[in-house]
Amino acid sequence: MKLLYLPPPVTEQWDWQLDAACRDADASLFFHPDNERGAAREERTASAKKVCARCPVREKCLQYAVESGERHGVWGGLTEEERTPLRRVRRILHRS
Numbered sequence: 001m002k003l004l005y006l007p008p009p010v011t012e013q014w015d016w017q018l019d020a021a022c023r024d025a026d027a028s029l030f031f032h033p034d035n036e037r038g039a040a041r042e043e044r045t046a047s048a049k050k051v052c053a054r055c056p057v058r059e060k061c062l063q064y065a066v067e068s069g070e071r072h073g074v075w076g077g078l079t080e081e082e083r084t085p086l087r088r089v090r091r092i093l094h095r096s
């Protein structure tokens with residue numbers, strides 16, 4: 001007999017966001033506008049990372065971003081480029 005499980009309540013998956021340091025921050029700090037490059041991008045990213053550095057749910061945030069394959073923005077203190085190796089490792093681990 002196959003057991004069926006209901007998905008967990010959504011709030012349990014997202015509760016961590018209630019404690020996010022970026023909760024009241026401008027979202028544009030975490031997501032780059034089109035064609036942003038060079039110093040402007042570095043400065044915006046550094047500012048976002050400063051918020052993440054004091055965030056009590058940073059680990060959960062990064063875990064969510066890697067597991068869900070978030071391709072844009074700063075999550076858990078890492079940019080999309082910095083998360084790419086983590087996504088690859090996760091894919092390899094889940095192949096077997």
Ligand code: SF4
Nearest residue numbers: 020022052055061076
């Ligand atoms: S780690 Fe950064 S992006 Fe994630 S919830 Fe905290 S402040 Fe927001």
